[in-house]
Amino acid sequence: MGQCTSDTSKDEDLGNLESSFANYLMTIKTESKIISQETIHSVESQMKEGNLQRAHSIIGDALRDIDNATINIAVTGESGAGKSSFINALRGVGPKDEDAAEVGVTETTIKRAPYKHPKIRTLTLWDLPGIGTMNFPPEEYLEKVKFQEYDFFIIVSASRFTKHELDLAKAIIFMKRNYYIVRTKVDTDLQNEEKNEPSTFDREKTLQKIRSSYVNTFSQYEMDVPQIFLISNRDVSDYDFPVLMDTLIKNLPNEKRHNFMLSLPNITEAAIDRKRESMRQFIWLEACKAGAVATMPLVGLFRDEKERLKVKLNRYRDLFGVDDTSLEAIAKNSQVPVEQLKKILKSPYLLETEKEKTLEKLASETLDLFASATGGPLGAGVFFRKTIYFQHLFLDTVTEDAKVLLTKTYSKV
Structure with missing residues (x-):
């Protein structure tokens, strides 16, 4: 049986990774990119030369710059x-x-x-x-x-x-x-x-x-x-x-845009969407940094994985203002029970289901949407890690929750 580490498979993975990297970044407007064009060219150049390790190093440096800017x-x-x-x-x-x-x-x-x-x-x-x-x-x-x-x-x-x-x-x-x-x-x-x-x-x-x-x-x-x-x-x-x-x-500067975009109050749906697009870039760059890995099937979640996912979900809820503390503040200002606000949201209950297959199905749908946005199959297994699937699922869910909350709070729920 063929192995995923064969030369042919590696070449295909490398080509797909390079193609995915270029295709995705082409969909992002210049004024919204969170890494510089110089960095993008450097990564593409290293991928073309087959130097994945160096490409990953460049992306890693860029992510650290974003975090610490x-x-x-x-x-x-x-x-x-x-x-x-x-x-x-x-x-x-x-x-x-x-x-x-x-x-x-x-x-x-x-x-x-x-x-x-x-x-x-x-x-x-x-x-x-x-x-x-x-x-x-x-x-x-x-x-x-x-x-x-x-x-x-x-x-x-x-x-x-x-x-x-x-x-x-x-x-x-x-x-x-x-x-x-x-x-x-x-x-x-x-x-x-x-x-x-x-x-x-x-x-x-x-x-x-x-x-x-x-x-x-x-x-x-x-x-x-x-x-x-x-x-x-x-x-x-x-x-x-x-x-x-x-x-x-x-x-x-590019490296400062991400955190500034995440800092913006949810004043319009466009502002919320802008946060989501910035987070998508960051998640995607993290996935590229992980490199060409074998596709991992969507199987049941282990307990420790679920805990890590819970941390991610709570972070997204916090950034998008749909965390428990934010909901309590909104409920107080709107003079409505916090439980009433939670009823119109999905993210607080996203990991409470026992039916993991439901989550897997949603994650697969998220993958399909992202694949279509980048213009084809996502290569090199970059998006085939379970955590990447679910990060996009979580991100889309909290984005929609933030929009619902924006609308409902203005209409006094």
Whole structure:
């Protein structure tokens, strides 16, 4: 009988692995890829030369870089502009949560304050003192707050852009750092405008008027106009908040995109899908790193395997906000029993069934869907490991649960 280690089998496996690697990555948009094009070319080159060990090493290094890549976001602006609320919104925490940034407190500190993301250990948002509270020039301000540590700056404003903020923007450009303008409280502006001019109120015209005021200010000072995002910290699914998130993802280095995407609050179905696609890339790269192995049939789960799968499932539930702690918080805010929320979800009960064949059938269906997405059979046994099957099953399930929860919580369940 032929063995899976025969030269012919190895050649076929290697060819399939190379083909699968190339085909899958072709389906991912450039701005969403979590590894660089240079890394992709290096892996493909090593596979073509038959050097699987080196290819796996390159992928392993890339995965470690993703895991360990720190993301530091500087948030600054005048006191009362909504910096703390914006930081809380980015972190997906409420103003009364234990580690929330304090809202509505008069700024007196001259020190920066770090706020770790509750689920992504490598992401930190830094609340910087407003430049108007510091008695030295913008260049010195940036040195004091350690400008070189941040991936980019977000200048938060709630009214007209001040001379202090314009000078800060110039200094950030001089220091060769990216920055973005976030105009908060546009919901309040719209409400006031509608109240004052009910017969002529036009939402889009009002928003355009706000945006134009910033554009005109930069033009007046002969500065290039940066990207300006109009948001409400109280409704992050509306206005420019989703566009801001897409822009930040696009402009981050490849290795930092994955964790930033996972950090995003579930504000829209598109944001949830983006998380899933990023996790699919990560899972797929892990599988490629495992290399060309013999196909493993889907047989019954052993107890220790089930425990490992349970850890994976719980991690996905946590990242997608359908874990028990998140459900309790949502239930409290929505004033509905947590058991009622759980009834509309599938992931909490995914591993409780005794009928393993049901899981195996679902896993096979997941494999079929993924195979069709990559344009053909998945080679070299990369996806034929049971844990890979189930990781995709878990991922798709928590994604759908997150979407259901998004819809139901807005409709008060």
